[in-house]
Amino acid sequence: MTNLTLKQFRYFEALARHGHFGRAAEASAISQPALSMQIKELEESLGTPLFERGARQVRLTAFGEGFAIRVREILRSVEELEDLARASRDRLTGRLRLGVIPTIAPYLLPALIGNLTRINADLDIHIRETVTPKLLTELHEGRLDTAIVALPVSEPALTEVALFSESFVLVRPDSDAGKPVPSPERLREMRLLLLEEGHCFRDQALSFCNLQSTLPRELLDGSSLSTLVQMVGAGIGVTLIPEMAVAVETRSADVAVSHFPEPQPQRTIGMIWRNSSPLAQQLTQIAGVVRQTAEVLSKRIAPV
Amino acid sequence: MTNLTLKQFRYFEALARHGHFGRAAEASAISQPALSMQIKELEESLGTPLFERGARQVRLTAFGEGFAIRVREILRSVEELEDLARASRDRLTGRLRLGVIPTIAPYLLPALIGNLTRINADLDIHIRETVTPKLLTELHEGRLDTAIVALPVSEPALTEVALFSESFVLVRPDSDAGKPVPSPERLREMRLLLLEEGHCFRDQALSFCNLQSTLPRELLDGSSLSTLVQMVGAGIGVTLIPEMAVAVETRSADVAVSHFPEPQPQRTIGMIWRNSSPLAQQLTQIAGVVRQTAEVLSKRIAPV
DNA sequence: CATCCCGATAAGCTGAAGTTATGACAAACC
DNA sequence: GGTTTGTCATAACTTCAGCTTATCGGGATG
Known part of the structure; x- marks a missing residue:
């Protein structure tokens, strides 16, 4: 035939x-x-x-x-x-579908996308910004090539590489600026504003305070760090935000930023992809770019 | 690789x-x-x-x-x-490059092209009208697929198929209409108008009169049968034309057409193509169409 | 932990595609 | 006009790519 x-x-x-x-x-x-x-x-x-x-x-x-x-x-x-x-x-293939959690995306992506396209101009980057569970699903289903999330995710089918660690800082109303930094135990008694259910950062903050998410608490759930900081500025309470968000979020709010004493609360951010992904090599390369980008960002933030 | x-x-x-x-x-x-x-x-x-x-x-x-x-x-x-x-x-392929001698082309082609395209609408017919030697060259060089000429051509590399025979008729000024048809010998003594050198029909006419083309004769060479007939109408001499040309050429001239007694002078028209031509089968089929077309034409002419 | 699903690997077989040698035929050349 | 030459087709043989069946191995599932 x-x-x-x-x-x-x-x-x-x-x-x-x-x-x-x-x-x-x-x-x-x-x-x-x-x-x-x-x-x-x-x-x-x-x-x-x-x-x-x-x-x-x-x-x-x-x-x-x-x-x-x-x-x-x-x-x-x-x-x-x-x-x-x-x-x-x-070289990298034309399309890279990258998932990022919302507490990282707005601070890392602008610089990251710039760096990536500088390295490879004809790289077509698709960004998906959502919470970790959704990212994991889309990753498994092949709708994403990789994702930047907080480690560990502990999925056997996924490869993780650490990118960087970032501390959490306390955000209080400007009027509290001089006061001593409260201990985690004290934090529990203050009005702590957190992200809504689903965000890993919410769980990380709660765990720092030894609180259970399920506990019936009178806390106000915000949908973004930006919202939380604005509310703090309005004197409604206090909140935690990752170090990387400081520069962007505190610029337009009357709030005071304080570091916790060692051991500072922190989380590890990493990149994940399917074990079976043929892009593994290129993704490792990209992880390097992300690491560099984050490093430059943190140096720029440090003096603040 | x-x-x-x-x-x-x-x-x-x-x-x-x-x-x-x-x-x-x-x-x-x-x-x-x-x-x-x-x-x-x-x-x-x-x-x-x-x-x-x-x-x-x-x-x-x-x-x-x-x-x-x-x-x-x-x-x-x-x-x-x-x-x-x-x-x-x-079916036939898109392109057919057909050569035809000038003493056939104007009489056969109009009907033939119509018949061919009626059979196969998407047949792209290219016509080349010139004398036999040129047709043969172009055929050998692959610039023509087939040609309609007077047989025999006797080229070993070419296949010939006979299509039809056509008689030659005498064309005289109208004033000679009643006179007896002259014998070939008598023709030699009359002023015989012929086509210019190169046309096979010239040689065929000369051979009928037992004349040599090379003989120094006082004859007037025309470039087409149409010219010859017009000159006969003007009383300059007489000429021979193939039967097929009668209907077209004598319509607008004051001339008399006479058939010769048996055995009438005639020639065989045939189709030729390269032995190696892969179109042989289709060309045979086309030969059939040409044969039919000529038959219809001669019937239409017969009553004249 | 056992089972299942599914793709990769192993080992063997077959035929397609390549090789060299030769045939056939037409053109070109003494 | 026979001979040589150029050129494509055919024949006989060889090799390796591609197929088969059988089996392995690894991740998901119950």
């Missing part, structure tokens, strides 16, 4: 070009009978002759001419395919 | 579609290991993975997706090629 082969196409093209079996065979690095047989077979499976064998020259038939045009197109497409593969072999 | 094969493309496409080695193999009518190996080989020769083998499903990589789009395009092109071959296998 459909037993046309690219090999036949390549031989055909050579013969069409040279108009001579011997020379076409030489150009194709095979013997003349081998070429004759392949051409014959091609003609037979098409059911129509492609060449007219004259005494002293080989000519394309009218059909052969049209055939040649299309065959050349196909061969060209195949070559393009090879080029494409060669191009994307070493 | 460039060892991609259409087979690999077809397997790849099946796997991309099914996302499952076993089912894709079944769909491709091969065993699962055979498919695994071909895919593996394809990935290796591309140097980049196409699929991510997950625990419970096989997914295209980002590169694989782009690859799939192009592969499908290529496979579609190949299928089109097969369709094209199938379509042109039985």
